Amino acid sequence: MGMSQAMVKIQQLHGGMxxxxxxxxxxxxxxxxxxxxxxxxDSRTGIISLDIAAVASRTGxxxxxxxxxxxDRINDFTSYVEPDSMQQLLAHDIDFVCVATPDDRHxxxxxxxxxxxxxxLIEKPSVLSLQELDQLIAAAQSAGVICKVVxxxxxxxxxxxLRTLVxxxxxxxxxxxxxxxxxxKEISGAxxxxxxxxxNPGTYVAVHYIKLIDFTFGGKLKxxxxxxxxxxxxxxxxxxxxxxxxxxxxxxEGGREAAFDIxxxxxxxxxxxxxxxxxxQFRFDNGVWNGHSRKRGVECTVExxxxxxxxxxxxxxYNGTFVEPNGRRSQRGYGIEVLEQFAREVAFVKNSAGPDDxxxxxxxxxxxxxxxxSADRQTVATVQAMEAILDEHAAGNPNCIVNxxxxxxxxxxxxxxxxxxxxxxxxxx
Numbered sequence: 001m002g003m004s005q006a007m008v009k010i011q012q013l014h015g016g017m018x019x020x021x022x023x024x025x026x027x028x029x030x031x032x033x034x035x036x037x038x039x040x041x042d043s044r045t046g047i048i049s050l051d052i053a054a055v056a057s058r059t060g061x062x063x064x065x066x067x068x069x070x071x072d073r074i075n076d077f078t079s080y081v082e083p084d085s086m087q088q089l090l091a092h093d094i095d096f097v098c099v100a101t102p103d104d105r106h107x108x109x110x111x112x113x114x115x116x117x118x119x120x121l122i123e124k125p126s127v128l129s130l131q132e133l134d135q136l137i138a139a140a141q142s143a144g145v146i147c148k149v150v151x152x153x154x155x156x157x158x159x160x161x162l163r164t165l166v167x168x169x170x171x172x173x174x175x176x177x178x179x180x181x182x183x184x185k186e187i188s189g190a191x192x193x194x195x196x197x198x199x200n201p202g203t204y205v206a207v208h209y210i211k212l213i214d215f216t217f218g219g220k221l222k223x224x225x226x227x228x229x230x231x232x233x234x235x236x237x238x239x240x241x242x243x244x245x246x247x248x249x250x251x252x253e254g255g256r257e258a259a260f261d262i263x264x265x266x267x268x269x270x271x272x273x274x275x276x277x278x279x280x281q282f283r284f285d286n287g288v289w290n291g292h293s294r295k296r297g298v299e300c301t302v303e304x305x306x307x308x309x310x311x312x313x314x315x316x317x318y319n320g321t322f323v324e325p326n327g328r329r330s331q332r333g334y335g336i337e338v339l340e341q342f343a344r345e346v347a348f349v350k351n352s353a354g355p356d357d358x359x360x361x362x363x364x365x366x367x368x369x370x371x372x373x374s375a376d377r378q379t380v381a382t383v384q385a386m387e388a389i390l391d392e393h394a395a396g397n398p399n400c401i402v403n404x405x406x407x408x409x410x411x412x413x414x415x416x417x418x419x420x421x422x423x424x425x426x427x428x429x
Contacts, residue, residue, distance in 0.1 A: 009046030010039075011347050014053035016089050016118070018109050019100035020062040022191045023123055026319055027152070028098060029066065030331040031339040033073045040340050045347040054078040054092040056085035090116040096146075096346050098339075099123060102195040103203060107132045110147065114139045119146040119349070121342045125207040126376050129384045130410065130425045137374050144358075146349060146365055147373040148342055153208045154215060154370050155334035155341075157317060158291050162282070163216045165289075173252065173285045174217045177260040179209040182277040188233040188242075188266040196233055201264040202226065202244035202386050209262045209280070210248070211379045215370055219250040221378040221429065222257065224385035225401045227393065232267045239394040242267045246386055273299075273312035342371070378404075381411060381429045388413055388424050404429050 017028060034040075035050035042048060052074065055063050060081040067077070080088040086109060089097070096119035099109045107127045113120045114136070126149040127133050140147035153159055165171040183205065188196050192204075214221070226246040234240025243265035250258050268277065278293035294313040306312045314320070319333040345365045352358035369375035385402035392400050392413065399416055402424065406412040410429045412421035 011045050011048050011351060013048055013050045013096065013343060013347060013350070014092075014094045015050060015343075016092065016094040016097040016113075017052055017055040017100070018057075018086065018089065018097060018113075019102075019123075020055060020057045020066065021100065023100045024062075025066075027335045027339060028100060029070075030319070031336050033070070034331070034336065035340070035343065036075055037073065040343050040347075042344045042347060045344070045351045048343055048347045050343055051075040052077045053094050054080060054089050056080045056089040058082050058085070086112050090118065094118060095350065096121065096342075102192075102199075104128060104195075104199075107136070110136055111139060114143050114145055114147060117143055117145060119346045121148050121150060121339070122373075123150050124211070125149075125203060125380065125383045126373060127380060128203070128387060130377065130380055130427065130429065133373070133376060133380045134427070140366075140373060144362060146345060146362070148345070148371045149373060149376055150338055150342075151208065151211045151215075151371055152318070152335045152338040153212055155338045157334070158296065159212055159216070162289055162291070166216055171282075171284045171287050171289065173256065174258050175283045175285065176258050177213060177280065177282040178263075179206075179212075179260070179280045180263040180277065181205045181208070182264070182268040182272075183266045184268050184270045184272055184275070185232075185266070186270050192266075196240060198239050200228065200241035200244050200387070200390055201266040202228070202241070202246050202262070202390075203383055204264070204266070206244065206246050206262045206264045206386075207379060207383055209260075210246075210382045211376075213248070213250070213260050214378050215375075217250065217252075217258070219252045219258070221381060221404045222249045222251050223401055223403050224248055224382050224389070225399075226386050226389050227398065228390060230394075237394070239391065241390060244386070244390070246382075248382055271307050273307045275311050275313075275315065338371075377429055381425070384424060385411055385413070388422075 032052040040048040054077055057063055060079045063079040097113040099106055099122045103125055106122050110120050110122050226244055228241045228244040230236050230241055232242045246262045248260045274294045280291045282289045293315055297313055299313050301312055302310055317333055319335045321331045324330050349361045349365055352361050366372050389400045397415055400413050402411055402413045405428055408421050409423040409426040411424035413424055414421045
């Protein structure tokens with residue numbers, strides 16, 4: 001062993017994966033492959049050698065297909081299937097668990113992992129109610145583990161620049177904002193068809209922008225309202241939504257308020273030229289910020305490939321496959337970077353010198369409000385309010401509004417013309 005190798009500190013981490021669907025394929029797969037082949041560098045811990053030790057899924061079919069196709073790009077992991085796949089996974093030698101199941105299954109998986117003393121990373125939204133969030137926060141604190149949420153849009157260089165300008169008081173006091181994220185029909189009709197019934201695209205993707213707004217501008221959430229459309233991926237009067245239009249009101253210092261509108265859909269035509277349509281505009285006292293995911297990128301047309309097999313526009317910042325100048329193939333982007341950062345946080349806590357040092361390190365990592373479960377309150381509050389409003393709409397009572405930290409409770413839903421509200425959450429948000 002050469003001197004340079006002898007001086008490099010290597011820390012081993014074993015990861016567990018719950019869910020092997022589209023999200024795994026897009027970001028977790030290249031994350032684990034990159035880490036397995038090249039390691040992850042961190043100045044405070046050295047080289048992190050990381051593998052995917054075990055996975056849990058319902059049938060194991062996708063796991064088997066992935067293992068066969070990946071070959072030596074990934075280690076020989078163990079695949080656990082139902083019944084009791086989660087407990088089998090947790091009995092394996094793993095340091096952390098990544099939860100990428102449908103959103104209404106996040107809570108049980110995360111709670112089981114925390115109870116087993118594992119660090120946890122949950123896909124957004126973390127959970128669907130503040131009641132569940134309270135339990136997760138308390139469990140993670142009691143167990144002394146990290147519990148984080150994946151908000152990869154905070155790592156988008158454009159959004160980081162926006163926050164920098166706000167942080168440095170160059171863009172002053174947000175007045176209002178508009179965000180849109182539209183996905184093709186294949187999302188709701190094929191890739192997520194198994195769990196789409198009774199769900200909505202607002203919970204699935206608006207949460208990215210909810211967190212972006214909450215993290216970038218701060219402030220106090222005051223109220224939530226929304227409406228939506230049905231009839232394409234479900235019955236016209238059912239509880240499965242094609243598109244959702246959400247509005248949040250935030251209050252800032254001095255009592256000034258700002259309204260944010262977030263429009264989401266998963267029924268955009270499949271021949272749309274981009275994978276998704278994402279656009280934001282934020283107005284300030286002294287400026288305007290505009291961002292568009294496709295217009296910032298490139299356009300490419302290939303005969304008999306675009307726009308179905310291959311899209312005309314692509315987001316190479318989020319997740320791109322490349323042949324590097326040195327000839328090596330790579331896959332990278334902010335969708336993978338956010339997972340690597342979680343691995344660094346786990347390694348930092350695990351590398352503690354002793355119990356006292358570990359407590360200090362855990363406190364430092366839990367104070368990171370861009371991804372810690374404890375900083376997810378206003379985001380989860382918005383999701384819970386939106387789902388309750390849509391449920392009430394489907395039941396024949398549209399146009400409700402949810403007030404936050406109302407005299408009656410933390411989340412209180414009011415119907416038009418009805419004085420008494422329905423308490424969704426009685427604690428303070």
